[in-house]
Amino acid sequence: MSSEKPHFHLESSGASDESLQQVHTQLQQQKPEKPEGYSRFPLVVLGIMCMSIYLGALYLAHHAANFDATVYNENQPARKGAAEPAPVVTPAMLGKRLFTANCIACHQTTGQGIPGVYPPLAGSDWAQGPEERVIRIVLHGLSGPVKVSGKDFSNVMTPFGSLLKDEQIAQVLTYVRQEWSNNAPAVAPEAVAKIRAETATRTVQWTAPELLSLTGK
Ligand code: HEC
Known part of the structure; x- marks a missing residue:
């Protein structure tokens, strides 16, 4: 019986389309308005991320020796002569x-x-x-x-x-x-x-x- 109450109430109130619309408009107006455009904070974070990726790539381009595996590999025995000083002619x-x-x-x-x-x-x-x-x-x-x-x-x-x-x-x-x-x-x-x-x-x-x-x- 109680679950039928709102239904019954709505029917019996005889709410017209107009009054329902009014209620909706009222409800909508109470909701806080969404700010327009993007929020500033994520834009700043995105900017910092892009900058770090760019600078990181720039650093690697200059210092990673073309990603040559032989430049430094602790598992590879030192190339012969690589660490030896050049012969000195006295x-x-x-x-x-x-x-x-x-x-x-x-x-x-x-x-x-x-x-x-x-x-x-x-x-x-x-x-x-x-x-x-x-x-x-x-x-x-x-x-x-x-x-x-x-x-x-x-x-x-x-x-x-x-x-x-x-x-x-x-x-x-x-x-x-x-x-x-x-x-x-x-x-x-x-x-x-x-x-x-x-x-x-x-x-x-x-x-x-x-x-x-x-x-x-
Ligand atoms: C063609 C052979 C010959 C060559 C090459 C030669 N010498 Fe001599 N050297 C002699 C002779 C012979 C004498 C002694 C000359 C004399 O009897 O008056 C002499 C003398 C000397 C002397 C003085 C004497 C001594 O025994 O200490 C010196 C120092 C010397 N030579 C250094 C050199 C040097 C350094 C070279 C290389 C750049 C050289 N010579 C190349 C033949 C040679």
Whole structure:
């Protein structure tokens, strides 16, 4: 009986179409009005998201090394040579190369020379003596009698001034002065340049007495 009541009530109230419409309009007006357009907050969030994706992509494009799998892979053994430092060529190594290319034919790998023919550099007072002398010997050569380590030689050493640059003469002499337990200061390219300039007009080999008088020894 009670469930039929509203029905009965509506019927009995004899509500006209007009009055029903009025009630509806009233109800509709009570509802809060929907704001028009988009709410600002989600727009801002969307903007931030787009910006992050864009900046993220930009970052990867610059720093991801084209997504190359071999750039960093902890499971992959290091490529051979990748972490090893590049081989360093020291002045001593260059000096040894120059010596091998220009001097061993006569003075030998051991620096001992050939008895009676080519004087030794190992232990030699000339090789380890004043740099003004050895630089001159290599620039213009040496000929005639010379005493090396108590032994007499009288031969000819060819000049190297036109074959080797100042730096190369410095390197080969530094090698000669510090190899085979030789122990004399290194020779600087500037010292070679200076003597090359001073002796520019020289065309013949030095003699031992000439060199000894030059340096006062
Ligand atoms: C063609 C053979 C020959 C070559 C190559 C040669 N020398 Fe000599 N060197 C000699 C001879 C010979 C003498 C001694 C000259 C003399 O008897 O007056 C000598 C003397 C010397 C001396 C002084 C004496 C001594 O034994 O200490 C030095 C230093 C020297 N040479 C360094 C060099 C260097 C450095 C090179 C390479 C850039 C070189 N020589 C290349 C033949 C050579």
